[in-house]
Amino acid sequence: MDAITGAWDWLAASANWAGEKGVWHRLGEHVYLSAMCLAISCLIALPVALYLGHIGKGGALAVNISNVGRAVPTFAVLVLLTLSPLGTAGDWPTIIALVLFAVPPLLTNAYVGMREADRDVVEAARGMGMSGPQLLLRVELPLAYPLIMTGLRSAGVQVVATATLAALAGGGGLGRIITAGFGNYNTPQVVAGAVLVAVLALLVEGLLVLTDRAFDPMRRGRSRSRKSRTTADDATPAGSPA
Amino acid sequence: MGAQGCLEANDWICGEYVRTRSQELLDATVQHVGITLVSVVIGLLIAFPLALIARRWRAAAGPVLGLTTILYTVPSLAMFALLTPVFGVSAAVVVTGLVLYSLTILVRNILAGLESVPQEVREAARGMGYGPVKLLFGVELPLALPALTAGLRIATVSTVAMTTIGAVVGYGGLGNLISSGMEGFFKAEVLTASVLCVLLAVVADVLLIGLQRLLTPWTRAQARARSRARRERRAADRTAKKAVA
DSSP states (O other), rough: OOOHHHHHHHOOOOTTTTSSTTTHHHHHHHHHHHHHHHHHHHHHHHHHHHHHHHOOOOOHHHHHHHHHHHOOOOOHHHHHHSSGGGGGGGHHHHHHHHHHHHHHHHHHHHHHHHHHHHHHHHHHHTTTTTHHIIIIIIIIIIHHHHHHHHHHHHHHHHHHHHHHGGGGTTSTTTTHHHHHHHHTTOOHHHHHHHHHHHHHHHHHHHHHHHHHHHOTTTTHHHHHHHHHHHHHHHHSOOOOOO | OOOEEEEEEOSOOHHHHHHHHHHHHHHEEEEEEHHHHHHHHHHHHHHHHHHHHHHHOHHHHHHHHHHHHHHHHHHHHHHHHHHHHHHHHHHHHHHHHHHHHHHHHHHHHHHHHHHTSSHHHHHHHHTTTOOOHHHHHIIIHHHHHHHHHHHHHHHHHHHHHGGGGGGGOOOOTTHHHHHHHHHOOOHHHHHHEEEEEEEEHHHHHHHHHHHHHHHHHHHHHHHHHHHHHHHHHHHHHHHHHHHHO
């Protein structure tokens, strides 16, 4: 209980929110880095995934990159980049690490989404005389949308978490409040920082869920079509386990 | 000089470092493996009953899955920081955090595995006089194994990687070496520990694949039969198309 009241007191003290090491400044750094890196990652991953999915090649790469991303410790990459010649270049080690860990979920999900777009629908669209780009934009992309957004959500959560870890390697962001607390044996500050980070992560996740709903190109049709799809799946024998 | 040189030059790759600090590296690896193993085993022991509860009572499924998903969203550094007041600075902080993360993946996969068991198989087992316990462990669990091990692989690999963050409380296995290497600007220490960490993840994954093959010999025969059937169907399609043309 001590830790909770201590953390509350820490958060209530206005001195902790102001200045270079204050919450507002750290939050600004965190949000700025996360948003920028998520945007960069989308610009890198989505065109590649959509193209590969459209032409139907590079599946092994798109799926395996996600497994590799999971096996490599974020902390190790951050420290390795900090010790490399890039380490003197300000935020760059953090930015590169954030992008490296956001690309795999984006790429894998977008690719799988494109490949799982109903082949019959794609063939029908092609039969109607749609060109490659039309097919991509009007048929495959809307059908792949749910999985692309799933990828965006896991990338968003990943980016916020990685930006927190940047503090361990001397970067900015809210993680600094936690590491500074550990450094001074100041448990209330550690807990307060952790609460701030956790709340930010949950807010980002919630925001991305809302974005997902707001921009869904097939908002009305989706629930109906999903229902019919499950019955179709039930009819096929020996469906593969999820 | 020669070998001594790479320590002084602070090279990334340094055989001298590995030779002189082999004990330190071994201790860190043992701690790393220990923390990972304990976390995944406890995670499995908690996830299994949770998945059963979620399956038995539909109303519980939403809260169980929702709660584990929320836990997964919390960044690891914050998770360990939040657990520190509860357990003090100890390995329990790291293990508890890792167990909570592994639950998300394990509960989902066990549930998906159990639900993939065909209803007819269940009916047949009941007809043969299988009670609920024997049905679960004798029929459903073996059939759920592929999905379960798929989840176990993901959970184990990410646990190996996340254990490094435990360095923040001094129980991070190889993460401790990465952390001390960063403070001392010791490149060989950081790179060696990072590479060992990735190797651990790969070895664990390969071991789990082997374990799954051992436990589910029938899936391979099935896969072979399925690919043969697919090939035959495709050939049949082709001849049918030719006939139409």
